[in-house]
Amino acid sequence: MSRFTALCAGIVLIFMTLPTILTAILSVSGDATLAFPPQHWSLHPYLALLEDGGLRGALLRSLQAGAESALLCLIFGLPAMLALQRLRGALAAAVLAFLTLGFAAPLAVSAVALLIVYYMLGIFGSLHALALALAIVNLPFLLYAVASSLAAIDHSLEEASLTLGASPFLTFLLVRLPSLAPGMMTGTLLIFILGATEFMVSVVLTNVNSATLPVVMYGSLRSGPTPMLAAAGMYYVLLALIVVLAITRSRALQQFLYRRSS
């Protein structure tokens, strides 16, 4: 790697981080309206955010929707991936293509498609329905993460377990499942945070009572950004940072990112 490459990469990375740094600076502004540079400094935006019932409720709903969608993906996606692994050829490819429909269809299109169905089913506006929608569009992340763990499985361990007299059930529980755990964890965490920060599907599928934080932030952006919104953004940056630090240590992410075939 030449110095030139490293220099370019550094500039690009700084460029991508600059808006976040600016958000961090303005989140401790003591001014009433948002302007750079801040005239006063204060931690008030962070505290005001937690005292503001509307924003706090929206933040909690976001976290709930993210967690529910991650759980749904795990419950529906893991058995599907284990079953899919035993299919071969065109059928397996077709099923996988169908299950990753959420990636193929643009979010803006999926959002209105789901809206029409939700109206028919009469579940529009429910937070659980939003979680289901987020699970549908983010399911591919779990499938890919589990698939990369499946690809790295050491089958001799399972054979050893069976040879030593463990039942297929115990072999699955004690050998197969733990070796899939890194992929499951990476996928679940990714879907959790993507769901908690998602905007496009959420803005279409929520009403005033179920609006999540990104939807509420979007609404208040129109009436002019305030330092409180910068603070709300920093909560998300912090959440993303925690998740990233958790998953960059996991082996599953290495398998996922550096997978052999693309």
Next chain:
Amino acid sequence: MAMPDSADPAVVADPPALFVRLLGIADRVFGGGQIAMPAALRIAGGLLPAIIMIGVLAWGLALLFWYSIHSYDAFADQSGPLSPIEYATLLWAKGAGFYRTILIRTVLLSLLTTLAALVLAIPVATLIIRTRSNLLRITGLTLCLVPFLMGDIVRAFGWLILLGREGLYGWLSQSLGLGQRTLIGSALGIWLGSLQTIVPVAALILLPAVRRIDPDLEQAAATLGAARWRCFVLVNLPLMAPGLVSAGIVAFALTMTQYAIPDILGGGLLPFAANTIQNVFFTEGNIYLGSALAVVTLAVVLLTAMVFALGLGLLRRWRAGVQRRQAVEIAL
């Protein structure tokens, strides 16, 4: 997860007795009977819940398509007969210029974003793969993943205060005596904001492709006298081509269907296809026209992906052909 080391007696110590008893009970309850279930049934049972879940979306997409091929009776607010009129309104009828402009703007800005994102992602992916410093690798990965995971609105907010009149750009331009300027409402603003979303994604998709390139190949090219840029064009770029194509497809699809960035950084002046879909659906209340626009957007994304993939296939065949000819020439 640490693998138990068989040479270490401490690791293979017996698990607690209670745990073993519980496992035994679970085995008898869930796995002991070994109900003879055909493999096909077990596979179907695993797949079915997920297929039903995704079926909700498939159903919605089918409905969208169904609405899009019907006319809209605005007076009675109900579906008219089967007709291509919605597509005509969007693409070729008189007055379709409004929608055509939006579609062309979306495609052009997406192509520009994709191109720039691929160029910028190459050094980032190279840094993450090639650096010997673990700290640098983790930092690079973190700086890529955090903007990807923090969500559209937080990203758009960051750019709003970077490019806005009250933001860093406005402050800098005023300090330089140029008046309080802003990039909000300009195509440049949307392009910059889109890049922040797309570069990390492109870099993450490129990682496996960059990893496959053997550093010895560059060394060999350099030893044989190739200049650095020639080595990059003739050695690295062809090896990265498949990764670049997948990254390009994803980058284009994601940019094409952005909503928050064009809305907030475009100041409502430069809507993309997704903004117009929302507008037709919710402001005009015309789900038939909105569905047709959604179908057109989906079609553009899928067609472009196919063109990209086809281009890669042709490139591969052409390269295979060149190699074969060279082999024949050498043999003769």
